[in-house]
Amino acid sequence: xxxxxxxxxxxxxxxxxxxxxxxxxxxxxxxxxxxxxxxxxxxxxxxxxxxxxxxxxxxxxxxxxxxxxxxxxxxxxxxxxxxxxxxxxxxxxxxxxxxxxxxxxxxxxxxxxxxxxxxxxxxxxxxxxxxxxxxxxxxxxx
Numbered sequence: 241x242x243x244x245x246x247x248x249x250x251x252x253x254x255x256x257x258x259x260x261x262x263x264x265x266x267x268x269x270x271x272x273x274x275x276x277x278x279x280x281x282x283x284x285x286x287x288x289x290x291x292x293x294x295x296x297x298x299x300x301x302x303x304x305x306x307x308x309x310x311x312x313x314x315x316x317x318x319x320x321x322x323x324x325x326x327x328x329x330x331x332x333x334x335x336x337x338x339x340x341x342x343x344x345x346x347x348x349x350x351x352x353x354x355x356x357x358x359x360x361x362x363x364x365x366x367x368x369x370x371x372x373x374x375x376x377x378x379x380x381x382x
Contacts, residue, residue, distance in 0.1 A: 291335045292365075316331070324345070328350045339352075
């Protein structure tokens with residue numbers, strides 16, 4: 241009977257050791273997964289902040305001058321929306337410009353769009369990311 245109890249104890253300790261090892265490995269795997277997600281999230285935030293520009297506009301002698309509202313960097317100038325759009329197309333084709341809280345211009349067309357729902361910007365970004373991915377995949381397939 242003692243031999244059977246010893247075998248059961250050994251099997252129990254082996255099972256417990258196996259469970260502990262599996263849990264520790266799962267925790268390390270989860271940690272590396274969470275680190276990868278955090279890194280990707282940081283990359284996405286950096287990319288979005290590089291293509292979305294809140295605009296500060298000034299007008300002098302009939303010419304509008306646009307500056308990035310966050311760092312005051314000069315963006316474009318023009319006498320009307322068409323000139324601004326042409327300048328934006330030449331330099332900032334994949335970017336989104338938010339003018340005040342009510343309007344945005346985004347490539348590739350740079351039409352002035354009234355923001356009725358703040359979620360429109362998020363939907364536009366998601367659409368651009370999906371379309372860009374599909375465009376890259378079709379180019380790679382060719």
